Amino acid sequence: MDDQLVIERTRRWIFSVVIGLNLCPFARRVFEADVIRYTVSDARDEVRLLEELSIELKTLVSAAPSKIETTLLIHPLVLGNFYDYNDFLGAGERRIAELGLRGAVQIASFHPDYLFAGVDSNAVENFTNRSPYQMLHLLREASVSAAAADASELLKIPLHNVETLRALGRERMLERLRDLEDPPESRR
Numbered sequence: 001m002d003d004q005l006v007i008e009r010t011r012r013w014i015f016s017v018v019i020g021l022n023l024c025p026f027a028r029r030v031f032e033a034d035v036i037r038y039t040v041s042d043a044r045d046e047v048r049l050l051e052e053l054s055i056e057l058k059t060l061v062s063a064a065p066s067k068i069e070t071t072l073l074i075h076p077l078v079l080g081n082f083y084d085y086n087d088f089l090g091a092g093e094r095r096i097a098e099l100g101l102r103g104a105v106q107i108a109s110f111h112p113d114y115l116f117a118g119v120d121s122n123a124v125e126n127f128t129n130r131s132p133y134q135m136l137h138l139l140r141e142a143s144v145s146a147a148a149a150d151a152s153e154l155l156k157i158p159l160h161n162v163e164t165l166r167a168l169g170r171e172r173m174l175e176r177l178r179d180l181e182d183p184p185e186s187r188r
Contacts, residue, residue, distance in 0.1 A: 003040040006074055009132045010038060012180045020176075021168070023128055023161045026147040035069040043078045046088055053092055053136060057099055060138050071138040079134050082113040092136060106144070108137035124170045128161040132180060 014036075018027045030036050039056055043049040053073060060071045079085035092107050110131035115121055148154045165173060 001040070001042070001076060006040045006076060006133060007038045009180055010072060010074060010135070013132050013177075016176055016180060017127075021161075021164055023157075023164065025157070026144070029147075030069050033069075035065070035067065037063075037068045037071040039071065039073050041073060041075040041077070043075055045078060046091070049075055049078050049088070050091055050095060053095055054099065056136075056138060057096065057101055057105055060140065061101060061104060065140060065143060069140060069143055072135050073138065074133050074135040076133040079111075082111050082115055085109070085111050085134055104141055106139050106141055108139055110135045110137060122170070124165045124168070124173055125162045127165055127173050127177075128158070130177075132177075 011031075014027060014031055018024050019031060037056075037060070039052070041049060041052050043052055052075075056071050056073050060068055079088055086109070089107065089109055096102055096105055096107070110129050111134045112130055112132065113121075114126050114129035114131075116123075116126055116129075119126060144154070145151075168176075
Protein backbone atom coordinates (compact mmCIF):
# COMPACT_ATOMS: atom_id res chain seq x y z
CA MET A 1 0.00 0.00 0.00
CA ASP A 2 1.37 3.38 -1.02
CA ASP A 3 0.50 5.81 1.79
CA GLN A 4 1.11 8.86 -0.39
CA LEU A 5 -1.28 7.54 -3.04
CA VAL A 6 -3.94 6.91 -0.37
CA ILE A 7 -3.51 10.46 0.94
CA GLU A 8 -3.56 12.01 -2.53
CA ARG A 9 -6.72 10.14 -3.47
CA THR A 10 -8.30 11.21 -0.17
CA ARG A 11 -7.32 14.83 -0.85
CA ARG A 12 -8.89 14.64 -4.33
CA TRP A 13 -12.09 13.27 -2.74
CA ILE A 14 -12.18 16.13 -0.24
CA PHE A 15 -11.63 18.70 -2.98
CA SER A 16 -14.00 17.21 -5.56
CA VAL A 17 -16.79 15.81 -3.40
CA VAL A 18 -16.73 17.35 0.06
CA ILE A 19 -15.72 20.87 -1.01
CA GLY A 20 -16.83 20.65 -4.64
CA LEU A 21 -20.40 19.75 -3.66
CA ASN A 22 -20.28 21.86 -0.47
CA LEU A 23 -21.16 18.86 1.69
CA CYS A 24 -19.28 20.40 4.59
CA PRO A 25 -19.23 24.19 4.66
CA PHE A 26 -16.20 24.14 7.00
CA ALA A 27 -13.97 21.85 4.91
CA ARG A 28 -12.59 24.44 2.49
CA ARG A 29 -11.01 26.54 5.23
CA VAL A 30 -9.11 23.66 6.88
CA PHE A 31 -8.18 22.12 3.52
CA GLU A 32 -6.74 25.35 2.14
CA ALA A 33 -5.03 26.18 5.45
CA ASP A 34 -3.42 22.71 5.33
CA VAL A 35 -4.37 21.90 8.93
CA ILE A 36 -5.76 18.44 8.21
CA ARG A 37 -3.59 15.63 9.49
CA TYR A 38 -3.71 12.58 7.20
CA THR A 39 -2.61 9.34 8.84
CA VAL A 40 -2.67 6.09 6.90
CA SER A 41 -2.89 3.09 9.18
CA ASP A 42 -1.39 -0.27 8.34
CA ALA A 43 -3.58 -1.91 11.01
CA ARG A 44 -5.05 -5.22 9.97
CA ASP A 45 -7.18 -5.75 13.06
CA GLU A 46 -9.42 -3.73 15.34
CA VAL A 47 -7.09 -3.92 18.34
CA ARG A 48 -4.26 -2.23 16.45
CA LEU A 49 -6.63 0.32 14.92
CA LEU A 50 -7.93 1.22 18.37
CA GLU A 51 -4.32 1.74 19.53
CA GLU A 52 -3.68 4.02 16.57
CA LEU A 53 -6.93 5.86 17.24
CA SER A 54 -5.70 6.55 20.78
CA ILE A 55 -2.43 7.94 19.44
CA GLU A 56 -4.23 10.16 16.94
CA LEU A 57 -6.69 11.45 19.54
CA LYS A 58 -3.81 12.42 21.84
CA THR A 59 -1.89 13.98 18.95
CA LEU A 60 -4.88 16.05 17.91
CA VAL A 61 -5.67 17.46 21.35
CA SER A 62 -2.02 18.18 22.15
CA ALA A 63 -1.41 20.10 18.90
CA ALA A 64 -2.28 23.72 18.37
CA PRO A 65 -5.35 24.05 16.10
CA SER A 66 -3.24 26.27 13.85
CA LYS A 67 -1.08 23.20 13.15
CA ILE A 68 -3.64 20.36 13.28
CA GLU A 69 -7.31 21.24 13.38
CA THR A 70 -8.68 17.88 12.35
CA THR A 71 -7.38 14.39 11.63
CA LEU A 72 -8.29 11.74 9.09
CA LEU A 73 -7.25 8.30 10.30
CA ILE A 74 -7.46 6.33 7.06
CA HIS A 75 -7.43 2.55 7.53
CA PRO A 76 -7.72 0.74 4.19
CA LEU A 77 -6.68 -2.70 5.52
CA VAL A 78 -9.22 -3.16 8.32
CA LEU A 79 -13.00 -2.86 8.68
CA GLY A 80 -13.71 -3.13 4.97
CA ASN A 81 -17.13 -4.54 5.83
CA PHE A 82 -19.37 -1.57 6.59
CA TYR A 83 -21.29 -3.31 9.36
CA ASP A 84 -18.05 -4.23 11.16
CA TYR A 85 -16.89 -0.65 10.70
CA ASN A 86 -20.16 0.68 12.07
CA ASP A 87 -19.85 -1.58 15.12
CA PHE A 88 -16.30 -0.32 15.68
CA LEU A 89 -17.56 3.26 16.04
CA GLY A 90 -18.89 2.35 19.49
CA ALA A 91 -15.39 1.25 20.54
CA GLY A 92 -14.05 4.53 19.19
CA GLU A 93 -16.53 6.52 21.26
CA ARG A 94 -15.64 4.48 24.36
CA ARG A 95 -11.95 5.24 23.73
CA ILE A 96 -12.72 8.96 23.58
CA ALA A 97 -14.45 8.64 26.97
CA GLU A 98 -11.60 6.56 28.46
CA LEU A 99 -9.12 9.25 27.44
CA GLY A 100 -11.28 11.95 29.04
CA LEU A 101 -11.92 13.59 25.67
CA ARG A 102 -15.72 13.47 25.58
CA GLY A 103 -16.84 16.99 24.70
CA ALA A 104 -13.43 17.75 23.19
CA VAL A 105 -13.30 15.41 20.17
CA GLN A 106 -15.91 13.63 18.11
CA ILE A 107 -15.69 11.04 15.36
CA ALA A 108 -17.34 11.50 11.98
CA SER A 109 -17.58 8.29 9.98
CA PHE A 110 -16.73 7.69 6.32
CA HIS A 111 -16.60 4.39 4.46
CA PRO A 112 -16.68 3.33 0.79
CA ASP A 113 -19.89 1.35 1.44
CA TYR A 114 -21.52 3.77 3.88
CA LEU A 115 -25.19 3.01 4.37
CA PHE A 116 -27.65 5.08 6.34
CA ALA A 117 -30.17 3.08 8.36
CA GLY A 118 -33.43 2.62 6.54
CA VAL A 119 -32.02 3.81 3.20
CA ASP A 120 -31.63 1.63 0.11
CA SER A 121 -27.99 0.73 -0.54
CA ASN A 122 -28.19 2.28 -4.01
CA ALA A 123 -29.64 5.59 -2.78
CA VAL A 124 -27.48 8.54 -3.72
CA GLU A 125 -27.71 10.10 -0.24
CA ASN A 126 -25.38 7.38 1.09
CA PHE A 127 -22.61 9.12 -0.85
CA THR A 128 -22.59 11.99 1.65
CA ASN A 129 -20.50 9.66 3.82
CA ARG A 130 -18.89 7.43 1.20
CA SER A 131 -15.17 7.93 0.88
CA PRO A 132 -12.41 6.27 -1.15
CA TYR A 133 -11.22 4.40 1.95
CA GLN A 134 -12.66 3.65 5.35
CA MET A 135 -11.63 6.41 7.73
CA LEU A 136 -12.31 7.99 11.08
CA HIS A 137 -12.53 11.76 10.97
CA LEU A 138 -11.50 13.25 14.31
CA LEU A 139 -12.98 16.68 14.88
CA ARG A 140 -12.32 19.15 17.65
CA GLU A 141 -15.74 19.98 19.05
CA ALA A 142 -14.63 23.56 19.77
CA SER A 143 -13.76 24.00 16.09
CA VAL A 144 -17.13 22.67 14.98
CA SER A 145 -18.92 25.00 17.41
CA ALA A 146 -16.81 28.00 16.38
CA ALA A 147 -17.38 27.34 12.67
CA ALA A 148 -21.15 27.34 13.08
CA ALA A 149 -22.38 30.75 14.14
CA ASP A 150 -25.74 29.17 14.92
CA ALA A 151 -26.04 25.58 16.17
CA SER A 152 -29.24 25.14 14.18
CA GLU A 153 -27.15 25.61 11.02
CA LEU A 154 -25.37 22.33 11.81
CA LEU A 155 -28.69 20.50 11.72
CA LYS A 156 -29.38 21.81 8.22
CA ILE A 157 -26.18 20.37 6.72
CA PRO A 158 -27.41 16.75 6.33
CA LEU A 159 -30.66 17.94 4.72
CA HIS A 160 -28.73 20.19 2.33
CA ASN A 161 -26.41 17.29 1.45
CA VAL A 162 -29.26 14.94 0.63
CA GLU A 163 -30.88 17.60 -1.58
CA THR A 164 -27.56 18.28 -3.31
CA LEU A 165 -26.89 14.64 -4.09
CA ARG A 166 -30.43 13.92 -5.21
CA ALA A 167 -30.20 16.88 -7.61
CA LEU A 168 -26.84 15.62 -8.89
CA GLY A 169 -28.06 12.05 -9.34
CA ARG A 170 -26.41 8.71 -8.84
CA GLU A 171 -24.76 8.43 -12.26
CA ARG A 172 -23.10 11.84 -12.06
CA MET A 173 -21.95 11.06 -8.53
CA LEU A 174 -20.43 7.76 -9.65
CA GLU A 175 -18.70 9.58 -12.52
CA ARG A 176 -17.23 12.08 -10.06
CA LEU A 177 -15.92 9.21 -7.93
CA ARG A 178 -14.41 7.44 -10.95
CA ASP A 179 -12.50 10.63 -11.67
CA LEU A 180 -10.80 10.28 -8.28
CA GLU A 181 -9.22 7.02 -9.38
CA ASP A 182 -8.29 8.30 -12.80
CA PRO A 183 -8.44 12.10 -12.88
CA PRO A 184 -9.65 13.49 -16.25
CA GLU A 185 -6.32 15.27 -16.87
CA SER A 186 -4.47 11.91 -16.70
CA ARG A 187 -6.67 10.41 -19.46
CA ARG A 188 -5.27 12.69 -22.13
